[in-house]
Amino acid sequence: METLVEFSDLARHYGGRWAVRGLSLSIAGGEIFGLLGPNGAGKSTTLKMAATLLLPSSGRGRIAGYDLESQADEVRRRIGYVPEGAELYEVLTGGEFLDLVRDLHRLPEAEAQRRRAPLLDAFELYADLGRVIGDYSKGMKQKLLLIAALQHEPPVLLLDEPLDGLDVSAQEALKQVLRDRAAAGCAVVYSSHILEVVEKLCTRVAILAHGRLAALGSPRELAERLGGASLSEIFLRLTGGDAPPPAG
Amino acid sequence: MWTDPLLRALGADPEVFRPVYRVQKILLRRSVRLMRLRGRQTGSFALVCFLAGSYGLVGTVFLYRARVPVLGGGLALTCGCAYLLMIVLADHAEVLVLSGERLVLAAHPHDDRSLLLAKSVAVGRSLALLSACLFLPACLVVAHWWGARGVLGYLAGAAGAAFAAAASGVLFAVLLVRTGGKRAMERVMPWVQTAFQLTFFLPTAANVFFQPEQLSGFVRGLMAWLLPTFWFTAPLELAAGGAGAAAWGRLALAGGSVAGLAIAGRRLATGLGRRLLEPEPRTAPRGGRGALPAHGALGFLLRFEGLRLFSLLRVHLRSDWRTLSEVLSLPATGLLLLFLYARQGSGFGLLMRAFFFSWLLFLGADTLTRSQRPGSLWWLLSSPIDRTRFSLATISLLRLFLLVPLTAAVALMTLRQGLQAGEPWSQGLWGLAALVAWGDLLLLLGKAAYPEFPFSRGREGGMAGDRFALIFLGAAASGAVTAVLAVCRHFGAPGFALGALAAVLLHLPLSLWARRRTARAAERLDLVQLC
Numbered sequence: 001m002e003t004l005v006e007f008s009d010l011a012r013h014y015g016g017r018w019a020v021r022g023l024s025l026s027i028a029g030g031e032i033f034g035l036l037g038p039n040g041a042g043k044s045t046t047l048k049m050a051a052t053l054l055l056p057s058s059g060r061g062r063i064a065g066y067d068l069e070s071q072a073d074e075v076r077r078r079i080g081y082v083p084e085g086a087e088l089y090e091v092l093t094g095g096e097f098l099d100l101v102r103d104l105h106r107l108p109e110a111e112a113q114r115r116r117a118p119l120l121d122a123f124e125l126y127a128d129l130g131r132v133i134g135d136y137s138k139g140m141k142q143k144l145l146l147i148a149a150l151q152h153e154p155p156v157l158l159l160d161e162p163l164d165g166l167d168v169s170a171q172e173a174l175k176q177v178l179r180d181r182a183a184a185g186c187a188v189v190y191s192s193h194i195l196e197v198v199e200k201l202c203t204r205v206a207i208l209a210h211g212r213l214a215a216l217g218s219p220r221e222l223a224e225r226l227g228g229a230s231l232s233e234i235f236l237r238l239t240g241g242d243a244p245p246p247a248g
Numbered sequence: 249m250w251t252d253p254l255l256r257a258l259g260a261d262p263e264v265f266r267p268v269y270r271v272q273k274i275l276l277r278r279s280v281r282l283m284r285l286r287g288r289q290t291g292s293f294a295l296v297c298f299l300a301g302s303y304g305l306v307g308t309v310f311l312y313r314a315r316v317p318v319l320g321g322g323l324a325l326t327c328g329c330a331y332l333l334m335i336v337l338a339d340h341a342e343v344l345v346l347s348g349e350r351l352v353l354a355a356h357p358h359d360d361r362s363l364l365l366a367k368s369v370a371v372g373r374s375l376a377l378l379s380a381c382l383f384l385p386a387c388l389v390v391a392h393w394w395g396a397r398g399v400l401g402y403l404a405g406a407a408g409a410a411f412a413a414a415a416s417g418v419l420f421a422v423l424l425v426r427t428g429g430k431r432a433m434e435r436v437m438p439w440v441q442t443a444f445q446l447t448f449f450l451p452t453a454a455n456v457f458f459q460p461e462q463l464s465g466f467v468r469g470l471m472a473w474l475l476p477t478f479w480f481t482a483p484l485e486l487a488a489g490g491a492g493a494a495a496w497g498r499l500a501l502a503g504g505s506v507a508g509l510a511i512a513g514r515r516l517a518t519g520l521g522r523r524l525l526e527p528e529p530r531t532a533p534r535g536g537r538g539a540l541p542a543h544g545a546l547g548f549l550l551r552f553e554g555l556r557l558f559s560l561l562r563v564h565l566r567s568d569w570r571t572l573s574e575v576l577s578l579p580a581t582g583l584l585l586l587f588l589y590a591r592q593g594s595g596f597g598l599l600m601r602a603f604f605f606s607w608l609l610f611l612g613a614d615t616l617t618r619s620q621r622p623g624s625l626w627w628l629l630s631s632p633i634d635r636t637r638f639s640l641a642t643i644s645l646l647r648l649f650l651l652v653p654l655t656a657a658v659a660l661m662t663l664r665q666g667l668q669a670g671e672p673w674s675q676g677l678w679g680l681a682a683l684v685a686w687g688d689l690l691l692l693l694g695k696a697a698y699p700e701f702p703f704s705r706g707r708e709g710g711m712a713g714d715r716f717a718l719i720f721l722g723a724a725a726s727g728a729v730t731a732v733l734a735v736c737r738h739f740g741a742p743g744f745a746l747g748a749l750a751a752v753l754l755h756l757p758l759s760l761w762a763r764r765r766t767a768r769a770a771e772r773l774d775l776v777q778l779c
Contacts, residue, residue, distance in 0.1 A: 132278075
């Protein structure tokens with residue numbers, strides 16, 4: 001499969017602290033790639049750089065062959081991004097928000113309706129599309145963000161804690177949607193704290209610690225190579241203890 | 249679409265402009281916090297337009313009374329521009345630099361120029377509608393006195409003044425965001441909101457202070473040159489005929505200010521589109537606020553639970569700008585109203601002072617029970633505090649922040665008027681004592697009427713009838729107190745002394761009643777109620 005996500009020595013620092021440092025990765029279409037790490041390990045920063053929300057301090061990144069910095073708009077056309085913590089226009093209705101995203105991605109109305117319908121069914125959001133987002137629960141906002149990220153069927157999905165706030169049926173629906181998208185050739189980058197889900201869902205994982213890549217491989221490979229009985233054991237062994245290094 | 253070539257000529261992408269413009273229009277229409285109805289997440293732009301129309305009518309009355317282009321037109325334009333500026337600062341500027349928009353839009357295809365243009369056009373359209381409501385009513389008077397040429401001149405001046413006011417507001421907001429980030433804007437919002445609420449009294453204030461027909465030539469001259477809105481009356485002056493070099497001078501000032509604002513706007517707008525969606529800089533954590541004084545005058549006045557409540561108030565209000573603006577506006581409104589009615593001398597003025605003094609104290613009790621985020625009090629439910637005492641401490645807090653400043657203001661006015669009118673000192677002092685005693689009773693009554701836990705009631709929740717009940721109850725209670733004080737005044741110092749004594753006697757039963765109701769409300773408080 002074609003490589004859709006490519007980071008080469010990617011780094012980003014905030015003031016005096018490195019959030020991500022020397023990250024090199026490639027993710028092919030068809031993969032569900034887990035990004036793991038403790039709080040502050042650099043997962044969200046990596047996804048924000050991939051989504052063009054943050055400029056890298058150094059290094060390069062490419063999405064579907066387009067450079068994150070010089071071809072940001074081309075990148076945006078090819079990604080679906082779900083940030084951590086649902087940030088939305090609270091006074092728009094769910095339908096109005098989906099229409100905004102549809103139009104920004106230049107998707108014809110009829111085509112958008114056709115693609116949106118199964119997602120609205122799966123996430124049980126049809127009846128609430130006419131309500132203003134400010135009235136939505138946390139889970140409903142997360143569902144809306146997921147539909148907005150999926151409706152234009154991008155080749156790359158960047159999901160930061162996508163299960164946050166979802167009920168069990170929506171979680172299962174999302175997992176199935178992600179498997180289907182991956183089977184259709186989409187690269188899914190999935191950041192999470194929930195190791196059990198990552199272990200079952202992801203074909204490969206990267207474990208980040210203090211902004212650096214600490215391990216990379218399929219859950220089975222990592223278990224064989226690092227000798228842990230489960231992903232949790234490996235995770236704890238790789239990420240425990242040390243203070244983050246200073247920038248510079 | 250027919251606009252596409254124009255948009256392309258302006259450097260925007262129509263495919264991005266159109267959806268963003270559509271959404272910005274909706275945001276502007278529904279985000280009008282100033283007119284947000286209870287129980288609804290969205291505001292009503294129609295109400296904002298209606299209010300603009302009433303400001304326009306006030307301006308028309310000024311114009312009619314003044315009968316002179318400079319003074320009348322200047323007052324009408326000042327009235328409209330004050331409203332426009334506040335709307336821009338309170339609502340439109342926030343839509344223009346919406347905090348958190350980066351996470352909504354930045355990862356979708358967009359370009360900076362289309363985004364900025366869509367926002368500017370949406371804001372411009374909304375302001376044009378409001379300007380029409382503000383300035384068109386006065387055209388009738390202008391047409392009556394100065395004919396069609398006058399109307400054209402007035403409209404040209406109004407357009408310039410509206411542009412200048414709106415641009416000043418937008419530039420101020422953009423500068424604020426550029427220097428202090430989007431959070432700086434959130435910190436300024438309560439003060440803007442308070443200032444806006446005070447402009448509601450502008451017509452009354454103008455009516456009391458401005459007798460346009462009685463202003464001296466010197467004052468008129470000063471206003472014409474020192475108030476920028478007066479510069480924009482120059483086209484009307486010229487159209488009305490008989491204007492001299494001064495009109496041309498003001499025209500030059502008006503034109504210069506518009507050009508200056510346009511240039512400044514162009515400079516500030518450079519890169520703004522990009523900046524709107526760029527990440528917020530990660531700033532170092534700010535140093536903690538100073539510890540609260542555990543002893544001293546404040547500690548003594550507030551006592552123990554009061555000090556805790558004060559601490560909660562400080563923490564809570566940092567993230568609840570609407571409640572903060574209401575808390576700020578209570579003493580500010582009170583002082584303004586007292587000052588306004590102080591000029592009306594004895595009799596009616598005194599009664600109105602007593603009425604507003606009492607009414608604001610009553611409203612204070614309700615204000616402190618409201619919050620934008622009642623759910624954030626969940627931690628109090630699991631904390632080992634005496635909920636009843638904690639809730640009752642709002643009375644001490646209101647005494648300190650409302651009763652004391654209002655009493656001080658009334659005392660100053662009483663002193664001034666007493667000295668002028670040669671009233672006996674004893675009557676003034678007893679009158680003040682009676683007012684304070686009855687005011688304190690109203691604080692207790694307000695607490696008994698609204699015994700809910702501080703910040704436990706949602707600001708948007710509840711029924712619309714809630715607000716009317718509050719206004720009705722407050723007006724009835726304040727009216728009763730005013731009537732009592734009017735009777736006392738009839739008997740002079742002994743009457744006021746008796747009135748004060750009666751209030752002291754009523755204090756105990758009323759405080760017991762307030763305490764019982766507060767305790768019941770505190771017991772009933774649970775998470776469901778908060779969320």
